[in-house]
Amino acid sequence: GGNLVVALSNPIASIEPGDYETTEEHEVVANVFETLVTTDPQGGLIPLLAESWSLEDGGRTFRLRLRKQAAFSDGVPLTAPSVKRSFERSIRLSRQATPAAFAAIAGVDEFLDGRADSVAGITVLSDSEVEIRLHDALPVYPAFLTDGRTSIAAATPGDGGKEAIRGTGPFVVTSHAADRAVLDKNPTYWKDAPARLDRIEFRASLPAAAIAAGLKSGEYDVARDLLPQDREAILRDPRFRSGLVETPKKNSYFAVFHGGSAAGSNRALRHALAGVLRIQDLVWGALGGRAIPATGL
Secondary structure, three states, X not given: OOEEXXXXXXXXXXXXXXXXXXXXXXXXXXXXXXXXXXXXXXXXXXXXOEEEEEEEHHHOEEEXXXXXXXXXXXXXXXXXXXXXHHHHHHHHHOOOOOXXXXXXXXXXXXXXXXXXXXXXXXXXXXXXXXXXXXXXXOOOHHHHOOOHHHOEOEEEEOHHHOEEEEOOOOEEEEEEEOOEEEEEEOOOOOOOOOOOOOEEEEEOOOOHHHHHHHHHHOOOOEEOOOOHHHHXXXXXXXXXXXXXXXXXXXXXXXXXXXXXXXXXXXXXXXXXXXXXXXXXXXHHHHHXXXXXXXXXX
């Protein structure tokens, strides 16, 4: 139980999947909306709203089965038609910067151009199964579905003609403005373990000096974007030393072979190099000893 106050530097302009752009907005979105696929602490893919998935047609088609117990915050069950509607809504919202997870789907261009009423590559097979067909073979596609912009949301008519957006996550949005967002615990969360907090309040658009002062005074419980000198001063304060928690930041890096060279165009050689390279050495050499290699090439 209890409330958590988080201090952020940038404004929270949008908290809708497919429409947000900043890390600060993602901090809010990730508490309210969930993706079909997520990752474990080591970066491996694990199911979330989709309990399983299978690859077909050489990596051009993916079939996902949804969890039967998953539901939106109003108790309405998650279904394949609601996933299709959510994806199509997010595709429209993200047309200026389409995530790779959407750009790879067959029929997205026709949908955005108005030549089709729906995305042909997203097919509802049953209430619990949805099929996604891609332009090209992409065996790593499930990893793209961990992008928060692909989170599942349901839109219903709200007050004043504005849509009410619901998610399946452990919190619901109570209020939202550019400088403040309040999330309350979702009392009908579908997982067995409910949220440990009753409320999270995000204070945004704050200067670094105000964030540091608020953290020292106890007004804020969690803060980011501290200036280096403020961070060092806080770490020297005995009050904060025992409460310091470090958490890894996840990034994806790509090693690209030159397809026009004799070596890079050799598929067998590429596979061999991917198998013998020491990924840990590459990561540590580029990012230092504090980096944690998650997966291989």
